Amino acid sequence: MTLKFDVMLFWDNHICMGSWTLEERNKLFPKELKFLDFQRHKGELVLDAGCGAGFDTQNMVNAGCNVVAVDFSLESLRVAHRNCGTANCIQCDIENLPFRSRVFDFAISLGVLHHTPNTEKDIEELKRVVKRNGRCIIMFYNRLYLILHRLLGRVGRFELKYDDPGCPLIKFYTITEIRCKYKIQVFRAFGNRIWIPHFGKLIHLPDSLERYFGFGIYAGWQP
Numbered sequence: 001m002t003l004k005f006d007v008m009l010f011w012d013n014h015i016c017m018g019s020w021t022l023e024e025r026n027k028l029f030p031k032e033l034k035f036l037d038f039q040r041h042k043g044e045l046v047l048d049a050g051c052g053a054g055f056d057t058q059n060m061v062n063a064g065c066n067v068v069a070v071d072f073s074l075e076s077l078r079v080a081h082r083n084c085g086t087a088n089c090i091q092c093d094i095e096n097l098p099f100r101s102r103v104f105d106f107a108i109s110l111g112v113l114h115h116t117p118n119t120e121k122d123i124e125e126l127k128r129v130v131k132r133n134g135r136c137i138i139m140f141y142n143r144l145y146l147i148l149h150r151l152l153g154r155v156g157r158f159e160l161k162y163d164d165p166g167c168p169l170i171k172f173y174t175i176t177e178i179r180c181k182y183k184i185q186v187f188r189a190f191g192n193r194i195w196i197p198h199f200g201k202l203i204h205l206p207d208s209l210e211r212y213f214g215f216g217i218y219a220g221w222q223p
Ligand SMILES: C[S@@+](CC[C@H](N)C(=O)[O-])C[C@H]1O[C@@H](n2cnc3c(N)ncnc32)[C@H](O)[C@@H]1O
Pocket: 007, 008, 011, 012, 016, 017, 049, 050, 051, 052, 053, 054, 055, 056, 070, 071, 072, 073, 076, 092, 093, 094, 095, 109, 110, 111, 112, 115, 116, 164
């Protein structure tokens, strides 16, 4: 079995936020959704690459986009298909997208490419299928958030709980690594909640820190 196959099996058995409602999930990401600005793509052909349970697929359908959602986990895709009305749901690997070149106006891949061994190849595929003047937004886990979270949570005494504990492959990046390795633009980081077990409560980073230390780094390209 390859690592990628193990990752696929993992997502078949752990649908990402599978028991959440769209409202609950969207409440967690207000700034991210503002930045993504799905309404801007109303009427356009858009791709949700690694759709999971299809929350953003639904958001894009609701914004009037023509959505194609792909995921290699059939179980995740079943949930997305049930939730996502008019979206076309296709099982495939982002590394080999079954689409002609330069067809999508907009593509997102949020919380996906840090779980796959060939991230570089995946980004090349996204570059291939997005139109030349199109937009693509990719979210990667931020290594600085992990470090800050561990420091504030007292080193070694606290394990950060992402939504994917047990996933066979999780990679963390710095802004510089993303820029140098993948030659794409970095917009900023989002995600300001830090759990401090010492005080038994959540703190929220100010925006000036969140843009560098936030949970997820938003990168890609846009006109
Ligand atoms: C953390 S979930 C994120 C789901 C969704 N984007 C979201 O934000 O809720 C990661 C998803 O990416 C999918 N995935 C990971 N690597 C993939 C690949 N190479 N091709 C297709 N799907 C992939 C997994 O099956 C899983 O459903």
